[in-house]
Amino acid sequence: MKNLIIIISTFFYTGYFPFAPGTFATLCFLPIYYFLVKGLNPVLYLMLTVILYFVGVWSSSYASVIFNKKDPSRVVIDEIVGFLITMLFIPFTLKRMIVGFFIARILDIIKPYPARKLEILRAGNGIMIDDAVSGIYGNILLWLLIFFKVI
Numbered sequence: 001m002k003n004l005i006i007i008i009s010t011f012f013y014t015g016y017f018p019f020a021p022g023t024f025a026t027l028c029f030l031p032i033y034y035f036l037v038k039g040l041n042p043v044l045y046l047m048l049t050v051i052l053y054f055v056g057v058w059s060s061s062y063a064s065v066i067f068n069k070k071d072p073s074r075v076v077i078d079e080i081v082g083f084l085i086t087m088l089f090i091p092f093t094l095k096r097m098i099v100g101f102f103i104a105r106i107l108d109i110i111k112p113y114p115a116r117k118l119e120i121l122r123a124g125n126g127i128m129i130d131d132a133v134s135g136i137y138g139n140i141l142l143w144l145l146i147f148f149k150v151i
Helices: 002-009 021-037 042-066 077-086 094-110 123-147
Strands: none
Touching: 002 042, 021 077, 021 094, 042 077, 042 123, 077 094, 077 123, 094 123
16 A cells, blocks of 8 residues: 555656656656546546545645655645646647646745645645645636637
């Protein structure tokens, strides 16, 4: 079970990357998103995102014990879910995927209110919720860019 938790929480060990593991993991997820996720029915996409969120809460809760840290940098499943939320219901173009990647990463780093405040929640909830909130902000920002015909 420990190996499964590490595989999930580190997104297939991409969280072990020595520099910016969250960015690296999200970058590694982009081909998966492009080939498998972008074309999903919106309801299935939403279900996948919700399921991954709760799997992330579960796995990162145990990973924080395994790695003996409250929010280990190796745990990157939260960044994957944050990106999925950023892209939720966004009509696909390659440009939007790339812009969404950068928006998701920037918002995860700066953690707009109340994302940073929510990190105080226990274990996996605190690890996952800040990226979910940042993903919501990212989604809104992408929709504004689409509305104003920037992307």
